[in-house]
Each structure stands twice: as structure tokens, then as C-alpha cells.
Amino acid sequence: MAQHPKLSISGLNKSFRNGQVKVLSDINLEVADNEFVSLVGASGCGKSTLLAIIAGLQESDNGEVLVDGAPISGPGIDRGVVFQSYTLLPWLTAQQNVEFALRETRHDPKEIADIARRHIELVKLTRFADAFPSQLSGGMKQRVAIARALSYRPKILLMDEPFGALDALTRGQMQELLMQIWQEHKLTVIFVTHDVSEAVYLSDRIFVMGLNPGRIKETIPVPFARPRASEEGRDPELLELQARVLRSIREETAGHDVH
């Protein structure tokens, strides 16, 4: 069997306003099966735009996006997305939100309730299965969103700063949970973040994106065994790598306004 990379992007460009503003320039990258990669970079580098293009929610000017060797045409259930903003449907409970996705992706009606229950359990929210989103904390909402995106078994999970709106403590717990799920369930994940420490904790490889125009500036492998220590207690080599990623981003913003 010929081994395709799970995701492959080649020669991709993207501009806004009829080509006046170039946001992504000549993007080429490959992601292997079961690999966890992060896209990091300063705001405005186009990392979220790139993710939206992979999701099929935005169109590129040219270039190719292949999933398992086949070009994508628009969004599809082979790619699940967890958005930064909360996208749980407010009139449905946590359980029903997962069921909604399963129903829309045409799962066997007899299995829907059971699959949803198992995924709510996966993100450790069984006690809150019947709670409405308005009754859940930000972290819980994102856990349901992860459960929902995983429930219909997409080939690739796309996450757009999913923990960006959470407080530091919750973010740490979410990262740990995501790692657990990733290790147990063999997922291919593309994770957008501006938090270097988060990228280092989670990723197999980090794509550092440059500014003006947005491009893949550098690919940095993170060859450290898991579980990795989060924040405190990281060994010097890991911290050195983290500093290197940060330097790489800073080089880009030098001379630009940094927010």
C-alpha cells in the first residue's frame, strides 16, 4: 500500500482584497498519520487562515491540499474542527450536542446515543451530560466541542487556539486531557496556538510561521518522550527548545509592532 502523508499541502497561496494583501505565501507541508503538529506565529501570520483553508472553510488562491492523497473540495467530515469561540448549540445539552453531529454525519440512529455517551465520558463530563452550555464553564464547553469533533471519527482534528480563551490553570488541564486522548486514540492533530509553551508540550513538530507575508519559516521537531512536564519542572533541553521557538517568532516581529 502506497503510504500517503495524512495531510499534504503544496504551493498554496492566499491573498485578500483581490490580491492586494498577501496573507499566505508558498505554503508546503506534510503531516504524517498520528502526528501532532502545531502552527505557531505572531498575530497576523495567517495561521488561523491556513487552518480554515485546510478545514475547507476558506478557499486558497492556488495550491493543493490533499488528505490521504485526495484533494479536498470544501469542508468535509474527514476533518473535524474545534474553534476558539464556543460553538456548542445553546439549546442542546452536552450529550445532545454530540448527538447532533452524529446525526448530521449520518450515523446509525441506534448507535448515536451510545457513541455520544462514550465521547462525553472520554472528556470526563459524564456528570454534566445533561447540562446546557450556559451551565458549563469555558473549559467544559471546549471539552464537549472536542468530544463532538472526535465523535464522528474525522481523519484529522483541526484545532484553532481552542484553549486561548481559558485561564492558565484550566488550559493546563485541557492540554493534559488532550494529550491523553491523543495517545490513546491515535489522532492526527493540527493545532494552532500563539502559546509557545503549549506548542512544545503537545507537538511532535512545530511549524513556525513568519510574517508579511505569512509563510512556513521553520519546522522544529520536538523529539522528547511523553508525558512531558508542563511548565515547571521541564528539563533544560526542552526549555532550550522552547526558547528557540520563541526566538524564531521574535525575529519576525522585530521591527514590527508587537502586541
Added chain:
Amino acid sequence: MKSQTLGKASAPRRRKSLLSMGAEFPTTTYVGIAICAFLLLLAAWTIVARLGLVQPIFLPSPLAVVAKLIKLAQDGTLGSDVAISVYRISIGFLIASVMALATAILIGAYRFWEAAIEPILDFVRYMPVVAFVPLSILWSGTSDPQKFLIIWIGTYFQQALMFKDNIKRVPADFVGFGRTLGMSDLRVLMRIVVPSAMPQIWDTLRISLGWAWTWVTLAELVAANSGLGYRITVAQRYLQTDMAIGYILVLGVLGLATDQIMRFLGRQFFKYEKRS
């Protein structure tokens, strides 16, 4: 309720005047003040009428008005007038709301239809409803359809634009989420966008229902032989000021009651919005 506990907690420490800016006090105090204001108004009316400062033919006493209303309720006039007006507002409002919602979905979701339709809505919206009354009589006489037409002109254009706004406020990521599930545009609209906007749409319905009361009354004042508005013109013709004032009060109560019913239903339908 937060304001209640805050008010109670701070009361013993320093007694702030009820009249100071931003003063907080318990709900019971609030209701008390509201009732007192009402009673004060009623008392002023009674005194003016009793002292004969104004002739009863211009301003009858509150008691006379109530007595007249009771008499009209007993002989069935009030009941049938309310029934016919409620019927007219129900049909007119229903037609306007359904059409406005369909229009709003179209112009809220499709840029093409927005460009084609919204400027027209905006233009018509600024034409005074009352100016359409003669035309409406020309077109549909003095029958019920003329009442529906006036209610429709008065509410449809406003509703369509407000509903559109409600729909536009649904976050773009909700649409994105639906698309990643492979849902069609129409399905995303009907299963995600419209349900998401529903609490706001309901609020728009409640507000526009209040306006619809004005339009049904207007239509009945000008050309009708039944209904609350019609009875007020009859009262004017026979100098029955007590009946005119009584019916205006009834209209106020009906408007208030429908608003409260809509609020109550909204709370029932959209319970999921509340934190608990």
C-alpha cells in the same frame, strides 16, 4: 437576585436616600413605588373630576369610567369588540411575521437578496403607515383584509429588518461548524442559524406585537363597524367620553397583557439560556 442582597446588606450601614443616583433597593420597594405613582395619578384624576374643575363631558371621574366599562361588559359589547380586534391583530400579525421571517432569512444569509431587497424595505419603512390608510380603503374597502393590510404595512417592514439583524448576529463559527459536518447551506440555516437566533427573534416578535396594537386601532378608527377602535369613534360621535377613556384603558391593558404573555412564553421556550 444580586441587587436585592446588596440592598439589604448595605441598608444598616448607611441609609442612602431612595432618590440618590444609582440607589439600589429590594423589588418589593420598587413595586411599592410603582403602585403609589399609579394611585397618585388616579387620585389626581378623581379630585379634578370631583371638584368639577373640568366638565364631566370632557373628563368623567374614574368611577364613572369603570361603571361604564362594567355595563358594556355585561351587555356583551366589550367582549365582542375585544374578540374582533384580537382576531384582526392575530391574523394580520401572523401574516406579517411569517413573511418577515422568510424575508429576513433570505436577506440575512444571501448577499444577492440583501442587495436586491433591503434597500426597498428601508425605503418603504420610512413611509408613514397612516399615509397608506386611504389607499388601503381604496384597495380593500372597510372589510377585515383592510385591517390586515394596515397591520402588515406597519409591522412587516420593521420586522424583516430586525429579524435580519437577529440572524446576522449568529456567530460565523456556528455556520463554519455546520459546514464541517457536511451540512448543506439550507440545512445550516434551518437547523443551526435560525434556532440560534430564536431567542432574539422572539424578542423582536414581542416588541413588534406592541406596535401592531397601534395599527389595528388606527385601522378601526378610520374605517370599521366593529372593534375597539370603532367603538371609540362611536363614543366621540355621541359624546360618551367615559366609553372612549374606558376603551383606551382596555387597549393599554391588552397591550400590557400580551407583552407579559410573550415574556412568560419566552422564558419557558428559552430556559436553556439561563444559568442555574
